[in-house]
Amino acid sequence: AQKITQTQPGMFVQEKEAVTLDCTYDTSDPSYGLFWYKQPSSGEMIFLIYQGSYDQQNATEGRYSLNFQKARKSANLVISASQLGDSAMYFCAMREGPEGFQKLVFGTGTRLLVSP
């Protein structure tokens, strides 16, 4: 079974608008972490934001926020005020188990295109 599901292969947004990238996950482990990474065409994976399963507040990092709905097992990434440089692939990933050995399971990604 898919552990991380990203149902949007591609998303389009105009510059300065907000966009939500969807991610649902599946785990029976009570301790897990959720990550979002950005992958530009150059190939490197850039860490954006993290949400722990026990965190009470939704994570925020600058223009990025994570809409964490634990009961629905969703961890959507919200990018506010999109910029042209946000055009990239975005991957949702999950770590299961306690912190330490942080093996991540990734989704198939969403390609975001920001237009002027």
Add this chain to the structure above:
Amino acid sequence: DTGVSQDPRHKITKRGQNVTFRCDPISEHNRLYWYRQTLGQGPEFLTYFQNEAQLEKSRLLSDRFSAERPKGSFSTLEIQRTEQGDSAMYLCASSGDSRTYGYTFGSGTRLTVV
């Protein structure tokens, strides 16, 4: 802190040849990971080192693949008798102690087997 370095960035090889990739993690990071990413997919875990010990290997890591991390510093990933299905981006990442939530990834080595 110069980040995670991977070498080479690109490698084209003929089927059947052996290739070796190198990863230099962030110096204070004791954990090192290799992932493989094929076109249109997210990265898939291959193997994990804590210091010099290889603690976990994916079943994706066939016996043609071997990874080492001598002295707990840089790591190498060798693929013997390459096949066309080995064509992929090979990503290395490192992380520190358990309070460091995110990996730092390198820019990857793109392997093309012809």
